[in-house]
Amino acid sequence: MGDKIRVMYSEEEVDKRIRELGEQISKRYEGKTVHMICVLKGGVFFMCELAKRITVPVTMDFMSVSSYGAGTKSSGIVKIVKDLDQSIEGRDVLVVEDIIDSGRTLSHLMKILNERKPSSICLCTLLDKPDRREVDDVNVDYTGFQVPDEFVVGYGLDYDQLYRNLPYVGVVETE
Numbered sequence: 005m006g007d008k009i010r011v012m013y014s015e016e017e018v019d020k021r022i023r024e025l026g027e028q029i030s031k032r033y034e035g036k037t038v039h040m041i042c043v044l045k046g047g048v049f050f051m052c053e054l055a056k057r058i059t060v061p062v063t064m065d066f067m068s069v070s071s072y073g074a075g076t077k078s079s080g081i082v083k084i085v086k087d088l089d090q091s092i093e094g095r096d097v098l099v100v101e102d103i104i105d106s107g108r109t110l111s112h113l114m115k116i117l118n119e120r121k122p123s124s125i126c127l128c129t130l131l132d133k134p135d136r137r138e139v140d141d142v143n144v145d146y147t148g149f150q151v152p153d154e155f156v157v158g159y160g161l162d163y164d165q166l167y168r169n170l171p172y173v174g175v176v177e178t179e
């Protein structure tokens with residue numbers, strides 16, 4: 005519990021960036037309804053704040069996934085723990101994540117979602133850690149910030165399930 009957290013992006017900086025993304029996304033989806041899909045649990049804070057900055061009609065659904073096999077993410081296989089409530093066929097889908105790290109979660113998830121025949125599908129992430137990428141088939145359409153390979157928390161990102169509720173993006177300082 006005594007972890008030191010250093011601020012990487014302050015609440016004001018994150019808010020400003022989310023407003024910018026909201027504006028871009030609103031333009032991209034003019035005349036349409038954006039069907040936002042939140043990847044639980046990390047995506048939930050970003051999803052809510054981003055949704056508030058989108059000016060076209062928005063609907064939302066939630067999905068929870070976990071990695072299979074060997075107990076590590078490296079299997080690249082994703083198990084659906086909680087599926088979407090609604091069909092995405094014919095919808096304009098925007099998948100919302102807190103961070104893309106190895107890319108394995110999203111690589112697999114985007115494949116699963118694409119098979120369900122959305123009219124379009126885009127990916128929006130608050131943070132991207134390109135240095136950690138292990139796959140090359142994740143196309144990120146909207147990124148809040150590119151971050152170096154540090155242990156980031158806050159705004160949905162956890163360290164052992166803690167710190168998701170920090171209103172800023174921070175780094176856990178290890179000594």
Ligand code: PRP
Pocket residue numbers: 043044045046047077101102103104105106107108109110162
């Ligand atoms: C984290 C994060 C992304 C994923 C990124 O989720 O929220 O969903 O890992 O990692 P990857 O690009 O290497 O696949 P996590 O599995 O920790 O679950 P959580 O969102 O509930 O914290």
Ligand code: MN
Pocket residue numbers: 043044045046047
């Ligand atoms: Mn996650």
Ligand code: MG
Pocket residue numbers: 046162
């Ligand atoms: Mg996590």
